[in-house]
Amino acid sequence: MAHAIKYHPGMALLEQFAEGCLNADVALAVAAHIDLCPHCQQLQRDITTDLAGRLMQQRLKPDNTNWDAMLSNIMSQQEPAARTEVIEVPAQQVQVAGREFTLPRALQRLASKHGKWLQLGGIATAKIPAGSDYHISLLYISKDTEVPQHTHLGLEMTLVLAGKIADENGEYCAGDLLINSPDDTHTPRTLPDEDCLCLSVLSAPLQFKKGLTRLLNPLQQFFY
Amino acid sequence: MLKLTSPPRHDERLNSKTDIGTPMTGQDHTHQQWEDALTFVALKRDRQAYAELFNYFAPRLKAFGMKMFGNEQQALEMVQDTMLNVWKKAALFDASRGCASTWIFTIARNVRFDMLRKKQSRKDDISADDLWNGDYPESYAEEAADNWDIQLLSEKLAPHFSLLPPPQREVIEKVYLQEKTHQEVSDELAIPLGTVKSRIRLALDRLREALDGARN
Numbered sequence: 432m433a434h435a436i437k438y439h440p441g442m443a444l445l446e447q448f449a450e451g452c453l454n455a456d457v458a459l460a461v462a463a464h465i466d467l468c469p470h471c472q473q474l475q476r477d478i479t480t481d482l483a484g485r486l487m488q489q490r491l492k493p494d495n496t497n498w499d500a501m502l503s504n505i506m507s508q509q510e511p512a513a514r515t516e517v518i519e520v521p522a523q524q525v526q527v528a529g530r531e532f533t534l535p536r537a538l539q540r541l542a543s544k545h546g547k548w549l550q551l552g553g554i555a556t557a558k559i560p561a562g563s564d565y566h567i568s569l570l571y572i573s574k575d576t577e578v579p580q581h582t583h584l585g586l587e588m589t590l591v592l593a594g595k596i597a598d599e600n601g602e603y604c605a606g607d608l609l610i611n612s613p614d615d616t617h618t619p620r621t622l623p624d625e626d627c628l629c630l631s632v633l634s635a636p637l638q639f640k641k642g643l644t645r646l647l648n649p650l651q652q653f654f655y
Numbered sequence: 656m657l658k659l660t661s662p663p664r665h666d667e668r669l670n671s672k673t674d675i676g677t678p679m680t681g682q683d684h685t686h687q688q689w690e691d692a693l694t695f696v697a698l699k700r701d702r703q704a705y706a707e708l709f710n711y712f713a714p715r716l717k718a719f720g721m722k723m724f725g726n727e728q729q730a731l732e733m734v735q736d737t738m739l740n741v742w743k744k745a746a747l748f749d750a751s752r753g754c755a756s757t758w759i760f761t762i763a764r765n766v767r768f769d770m771l772r773k774k775q776s777r778k779d780d781i782s783a784d785d786l787w788n789g790d791y792p793e794s795y796a797e798e799a800a801d802n803w804d805i806q807l808l809s810e811k812l813a814p815h816f817s818l819l820p821p822p823q824r825e826v827i828e829k830v831y832l833q834e835k836t837h838q839e840v841s842d843e844l845a846i847p848l849g850t851v852k853s854r855i856r857l858a859l860d861r862l863r864e865a866l867d868g869a870r871n
Contacts, residue, residue: 448786451764455772455781462786480753483760489718496717496731502709505739506702537785561781 436468436606445471449478456565459537460588460608460632466535467592467606525628527555527571532593532628545569553621554578556631570629572596577620585634587611589619594627596620689755696745698863705742712756713738716763723767733770737763761787815865823858826851 440448440461447453448461465471523543525532534542538559545568546558553576559567570589572578589609596603598617603609611617621627692708695701713734720730740762748758765783772780819827829840830851837855841848 449764451768451783455768455786458786459781476753479761480757483754483757486719486760486763487715487756489715491714491718494714494717496714498710498713501713501731501735501738502706505709505735505742506705508739508742540785541781 436470436604437601438603438607438609439468439471440464440608440610442474445474446478446482449475449482454565456561456567456632457586457588459541459561459567460590460630462537463535463592463630464590464606464608466537525569527557527569527628528573528626530571530626530628534592538592538630541567542569552576559630566631566633568631568633570631572619572621572627572629574621574626575623577618580616580618582613582616585613586632587615587634588630588632590630590632592628592630595622595625596627596629597622686754686756690748690750693741693745693748693755693758696742697748698746705745708741708755709738712741712759716759719763720767729770733763733767736766736770740766815862819858819861823854823861826854827858830855 444453444457444461448458448465453461465475522533523539525534525542525545527548541559541561544560546560548555548557548571553573555571557569559569561567565586569592587610589603589611591603591605591607591609593605595605596619598619600617689708689711692701692704695704696708716734716737717730720733721727724730724733737759741759748755752758765787768783768786772782816824816827825844826840829835829843830837835843837848837851841851844851
């Protein structure tokens, strides 16, 4: 049964995404959300159409570019292919903890190169070698597991890819995109009967807040 | 020039045409003009049609590039790459997914994005294809081939349509006239989805051939 996605990227984020101005790592999370969210797919199409319309309506300044040279250069290049055949690539599966997940299209290529799974209690994480500024990883949380309360030194984006996770503010299902800023503190946990696979995009390490979990802080590289 | 008329199937175009709130401008005419131009480039490598596209879009893309890069050399590199893609990949343009200017804009955006990423020269880096494959030419090649038709089912082609082999005609009718999904057709006729798709492709090839014949 289809469920409604409740947590979407804001309009500003979608606009920057469509324009191609968003930081690539953040854009990857947004792209994966869009793959899962028909609502944002439609918005994305509308925004793009609008941006293209603005591009075309620009006033042109006088300009001395030698357009004819460029035009003949282009048309002298090899004849366009009459028809491009597309080879269907089977969807990549990600395997962790004896489970198998199919990832959204945006993550297929990069996630197939994920690093090895590191395990800590009911939590496993694998880096995706994509980022330059941010750290991107897959995060698997077994059922009935709590991620110790933490705060964020930077921006944290979490996209639920499969299953369900909850924190103090609500419950998140596949497609939901959570964005936590440096001031947010939360304790995500899975439900007793459902595990969860997430995409995590972090701009800085997590910092653990409570009692003994502060001992985890030296381990924060695990999550980062 | 053969004028292709497309049935007003897609809501966007329908809306823009029936929007009586704004005075009628050249807009609609222009959209159709660029769509046709892309079609001619795709089908006939029509140099005249391409030159028209180029003369309109290249200066606008340059202005966009200047805003984004702030320097002329990169702006022109972006224009060159974008317009080369238009020349080579016109066949992948799919009018049912948006108008010509939107398609060209997305190519320019992707070219620009990848230009900026390459500057950082990292392996395994995020590329425009990862982010926008959904509306980037590479990806919708197959769908473009499947949906290519809208224009081909124009008046000019109606006579050829009835000459299609019955199994192909049946599939085409269900998909394009009754607007059924490939899956629905597959279920209804109890044939595999792959067969539905290949019949469509075969039928479209025939129609395309017929169009070429009509234009020669």
